[in-house]
Amino acid sequence: MSIKPVLRMGDSRLLDVSREVAEFGTSELKALVQDMHDTMAALDGAGLAAPQIGVSLQVVIFGVKRNPRYPDAEEVPYTVLVNPVITPLTQEMESGWEGCLSVPGLRGVVPRYSRVRYTGKDQHGETIDRSVEGFHARVVQHECDHLLGILYPMRMTDFRTFGFTDVLFPDGAPMDE
Numbered sequence: 001m002s003i004k005p006v007l008r009m010g011d012s013r014l015l016d017v018s019r020e021v022a023e024f025g026t027s028e029l030k031a032l033v034q035d036m037h038d039t040m041a042a043l044d045g046a047g048l049a050a051p052q053i054g055v056s057l058q059v060v061i062f063g064v065k066r067n068p069r070y071p072d073a074e075e076v077p078y079t080v081l082v083n084p085v086i087t088p089l090t091q092e093m094e095s096g097w098e099g100c101l102s103v104p105g106l107r108g109v110v111p112r113y114s115r116v117r118y119t120g121k122d123q124h125g126e127t128i129d130r131s132v133e134g135f136h137a138r139v140v141q142h143e144c145d146h147l148l149g150i151l152y153p154m155r156m157t158d159f160r161t162f163g164f165t166d167v168l169f170p171d172g173a174p175m176d177e
């Protein structure tokens, strides 16, 4: 188990475009996924992308369990997604709050496609192909943006919604991605 430091906005490595994973079932990939899992769990995040721990590979993880603190948060199955491709299933955008472990202490409203299909592989090379909506769709778009060097503030359209978490949500905030 290894909790890695998470790069913060301003670090140019977060702006890099990540490389595809070429080989599955390797000890390197297994160790990377384990580190990402441990880091996300330690920070209570909803998702994490490999570049956030300084690894420029197309690997993201995400997942949200039922949490009494966030009764309205939709459950998202724990997923390891490698070499993802996202296809919007609608042109309709939905606005929602986002946070990011690389942008600590802040939240903002981000428009995202309300329904997307995502395909890719898991860490063993098995195909993943899902059509999702709502919070699940938001989380996967946020994580995969990290692989393109895009942080959520770069997707914001209304900066009046950008602010410090404890000011915006004095009673507790939605989770970080």
Ligand code: NI
Residues within 6 Å of the ligand: 099, 100, 101, 102, 142, 143, 146, 177
């Ligand atoms: Ni993020």
